[in-house]
Amino acid sequence: MEAGYNGALAIHVRTWIATKHFSTILSDEKLRKRLENLPEIRTFTADLNAKKLVFSRVKINDKTITTPYREALLTDEHVSLLNKSIPPPE
DSSP: TTTTTOOOOOEEEEEEETTTHHHHHHHHHHHHHHTTTTOOOOEEETTTTEEEEEEEEEEESSSSEEEEEEEEEOOOHHHHHHHHHHHOOO
């Protein structure tokens, strides 16, 4: 933001989880307005039981809305790595 970047933003699954689906970031009014004005925000999340990555578009207005647009299969190795690095849901 401070560097003036105005392009698309991609959010990693661990960042998405750590920020509680961006709710902690959106509590900062300055950041929220900045994110609302970006041309595109996308994230990917994981459904480890189904062994899938889910890619979504993110729209920020009065709340955060995600719209899935694609899925990709995960290898067993990737599932294992994500299981180790992603905390369980609260």
